[in-house]
Amino acid sequence: MNDKITTPQTIVLIITTLIGVWITTLPATLAEKSGPDSWLMVIIGGGISVLGAAIVTSTGRQFPEKTFIEYSVETLGVFGHLFNLGLIIYLVILTGMVVRIFGEVIKVFLLDRTPIEVIILTMLALCVYLTRHGIEPIARTAEVLLPILMLPVIIIYLMIILFNGDLSNFMPFLRLDFKEIIAGTKATVVSFLGFEVLLLFIPLMQNPHQSTYSSFVAILMVSILYLFVVVTVIAVLGIVETSLLIWPGISVLRMTETAGTVFPRMDVVILSLWSIAGFTTISPMLFASAFGISRILKAREFKSFIVPLVPVAYMIAMFPKDVLEARKAVEAVSNMGLFYIFVVPLLILTAHWIRRRVLNR
Amino acid sequence: MKGKVFILTVLIGASIFFHGCWNMMDLEKKTFIMMMGIDALPEGQQDKIKVTLTMPVPRQLVGAEGGGGPRPETPQQILQSTGNTVYGTIRQITNRLSRQLYFEHMTAIVIGEEAAKGGLDRFLDVFQRNKDFLRMAKLYICEGKAEDVLKMETEMEPLVVTYINQIVHFNSSRSLRAINYSIGKVITELHETNGNSLVMRIRPEKKEAVVAGSAVIKNWKLVGWLSDRETRGILWMLKEINRISVETSIELQTPQKGLVVLDLVNFTNKTKAKIQDGMPVFYINMRGEARIVEKEERIIKKEENLERYEKPIEQAITKEINNALQKVQDEYRVDVVNFGEHLRKYHPDYWETVKEKWDLMFPHVKVVLNVDVKIRRQGIFK
Known part of the structure; x- marks a missing residue:
């Protein structure tokens, strides 16, 4: 109970952080941007995310005792402070957006007369309760919830694709120009965002040297799940219809018939899992934000920073005026995430290398 | 310890019995x-x-005697x-x-x-x-x-x-x-x-x-x-037919006088398109099995040659499809048989050039049918 997480716990934690609100919107984004080759984009996007995770974790492994907050200052000096501030802002904004999209789905499909403010605040309150206890309970919760989350999703989508899927929806094969590949890949990489919490979590691992391995396994699992969901949705609905729906991952459950006669209305099951998916995504992010702030301020405890973050995250969540604007905001924020995955760690590595080799320090 | 167990029991019990009914709506x-x-x-x-x-009206659905008001039930x-x-x-x-x-x-x-x-x-x-x-x-x-x-x-x-x-x-x-x-x-x-x-x-x-x-x-x-026959003609060509085992009867005029009714099962179709002289030609291959369910012929044979029905039934199906095609191609001029979709999927380059004028092209598309029916069973009577 030293508030450190084991390697399997890290894997599970990353998986549950990644599987979040994107699972329902990813098919639509991909169908719109890259048409029948969407499944390929998931694979490429997963590959690029693995690359990003490799960059993030190999930077972190250079400083196994320190978080991004400390080693960025150590290597980049003043710019490090700027990057730290940016990272915290990014994490808080992402938390807010995730909780908003979570709330939108709950409001549209389940609680249509509950104010979205209530949904968002309850979810944040629940996450505060968990995150106050530190990283280990979060990881343990993830361990418990992961099978509950994954098994029904796999079984339900498998039934749908077996009875209603038409794989010819993925023809014609490979007819993308370079631009579309970039757009599609980016859409996938965005839905893998969340593993940049590793920037902060590596010193919390019992064995920081296995961080690269853990993130590889986690991203591989998530890629398989995403691939499976994207293939199912597009095989059942077709490219055009998928791109027209806002939440195709859930809508597909409402229009299938064959499996529906055995278990009608399977969307209810998925929607109850939706809270789990949202919960396990928001908690680590909220924790990462509070933990980051505590490290910036060199405070001994992170707990006192969680509650003040809630109103901030809530305001950010309520800022976009509708779903489409929220999704646009997410895309804008995600550029920042890509920056922190691909650019900043490389800068740090270079600076670190220069300091060690050239300046001999 | 005891207190904790008690609290846990209360919490679990509460979460089972008091979960979200706050905007309850009576049935x-x-x-x-x-x-x-x-x-x-x-x-x-x-x-x-x-x-x-x-x-x-649930009361009427149950069919309770003695109930019901003045309205007709x-x-x-x-x-x-x-x-x-x-x-x-x-x-x-x-x-x-x-x-x-x-x-x-x-x-x-x-x-x-x-x-x-x-x-x-x-x-x-x-x-x-x-x-x-x-x-x-x-x-x-x-x-x-x-x-x-x-x-x-x-x-x-x-x-x-x-x-x-x-x-x-x-x-x-x-x-x-x-x-x-x-x-x-x-x-x-x-x-x-x-x-x-x-x-x-x-x-x-x-x-x-x-x-x-x-x-x-x-x-x-x-x-x-x-009409229902024309719809069946279209359905033969659609992909949907692949998934269900089709059981449909078809009446057949045999060389000897009298009709034969056959049930068709396990039909599958494969559509291929070829581009010839700038126009697509669709080759539709269908295979299926049939069984005899009724025969009007008076001759009772000891050894029935089932194969003699195969040609006529293939022709009957071909005719049915052609009738339906003619109707959608010539009369309605609308592609409801998903030929355009097939071109989009399997001939994307060609489709890019024709998709604007596909509505005008569809009536002139040629379809080559190849129906292959095997008669497997004749019921329990010779």
């Missing part, structure tokens, strides 16, 4: 709408529509109103209702002929935009007025909706004369082809309805009908 405060009909209003008010809803109640839009009209109906309308069990939507001729696009949006409406509900287009279907007094089933949905359920898998499209499927089809699809046809009579054949939708508007 009897809700009206479960089973079916919806949409009609156009007569001359002079074309842009208005009439929406008809049916709700079951129909198991369903009709609600009607006129308005400009579907949802707007539904909201007007609520003005006269003491209960809340609940649509999640609505499994059939009927659109009247005149309304469909004016265009489906203005009615269908509400069903795809709101999660209250089931996308697996069946969509019918009615010959005549939709309200006649809803007001029908069926004898076989207490509720009209169960009656017509059951017809479709059996018809589509047994006799292959109705095109079993849910509203979600129709909407998908319309989006993919930009407004061309087939929809189930329903024809109400006094006490029963005929669900067979299909309505041809071109450019979101109803342009005509396909």
Whole structure:
């Protein structure tokens, strides 16, 4: 109970952080941007995310005792402070957006007369309760919830694709120009965002040297799940219809018939899992934000920073005026995430290398 | 320790027994709408529509003796109103209702002929935009007025909706004369082809309805009908046939006088397209099995040569398909057999060049049919 997480716990934690609100919107984004080759984009996007995770974790492994907050200052000096501030802002904004999209789905499909403010605040309150206890309970919760989350999703989508899927929806094969590949890949990489919490979590691992391995396994699992969901949705609905729906991952459950006669209305099951998916995504992010702030301020405890973050995250969540604007905001924020995955760690590595080799320090 | 166990028990118990009922709605405060009909209003008010809803009257459904008020005992109640839009009209109906309308069990939507001729696009949006409406509900287009279907007094089933949905359920898998499209499927089809699809046809009579054949939708508007035989001709070509084992009977004139009836099962089709001189030619290969179910011939043979029926039945199927094709190609000029989709999927380069003028090209597309039927069984009599 030293508030450190084991390697399997890290894997599970990353998986549950990644599987979040994107699972329902990813098919639509991909169908719109890259048409029948969407499944390929998931694979490429997963590959690029693995690359990003490799960059993030190999930077972190250079400083196994320190978080991004400390080693960025150590290597980049003043710019490090700027990057730290940016990272915290990014994490808080992402938390807010995730909780908003979570709330939108709950409001549209389940609680249509509950104010979205209530949904968002309850979810944040629940996450505060968990995150106050530190990283280990979060990881343990993830361990418990992961099978509950994954098994029904796999079984339900498998039934749908077996009875209603038409794989010819993925023809014609490979007819993308370079631009579309970039757009599609980016859409996938965005839905893998969340593993940049590793920037902060590596010193919390019992064995920081296995961080690269853990993130590889986690991203591989998530890629398989995403691939499976994207293939199912597009095989059942077709490219055009998928791109027209806002939440195709859930809508597909409402229009299938064959499996529906055995278990009608399977969307209810998925929607109850939706809270789990949202919960396990928001908690680590909220924790990462509070933990980051505590490290910036060199405070001994992170707990006192969680509650003040809630109103901030809530305001950010309520800022976009509708779903489409929220999704646009997410895309804008995600550029920042890509920056922190691909650019900043490389800068740090270079600076670190220069300091060690050239300046001999 | 004991205190903790107690608290845990209380918490688990509370989460089991007191979970989210805070905006509880009593069942009897809700009206479960089973079916919806949409009609156009007569001359002079074309842009208005009439929406008809049916709700079951549970008391009558159970069939309790001695119950019932002064009203005639129909198991369903009709609600009607006129308005400009579907949802707007539904909201007007609520003005006269003491209960809340609940649509999640609505499994059939009927659109009247005149309304469909004016265009489906203005009615269908509400069903795809709101999660209250089931996308697996069946969509019918009615010959005549939709309200006649809803007001029908069926004898076989207490509720009209169960009656017509059951017809479709059996018809589509047994006799292959109705095109079993849910509203979600129709909407998908319309989006993919930009407004061309087939929809189930329903024809109400006094006490029963005929669900067979299909309505041809071109450019979101109803342009005509396909008879049940023509619908089957189209269904042979569609991919849907691959998935279900088809059992349909076909009557055959044999060389000797008299008809033979055959059941067809396990039909599969493979479509290939080739581009010849700038025009696509579709090669459709079909294979299937048949069994004899009735024979009018008086000659009883000790050793029946089943193969002698194979050629005629292949010809019969080919003829049926050709008739249907002729109708959609020459009369309606609308691609409801997904040839355009096939080109888009398997000949994307070619499709890019023709997709603008596909509507004009489709009537001239050649189709080469190759039907292969094996007769495996003749029943339990020689």
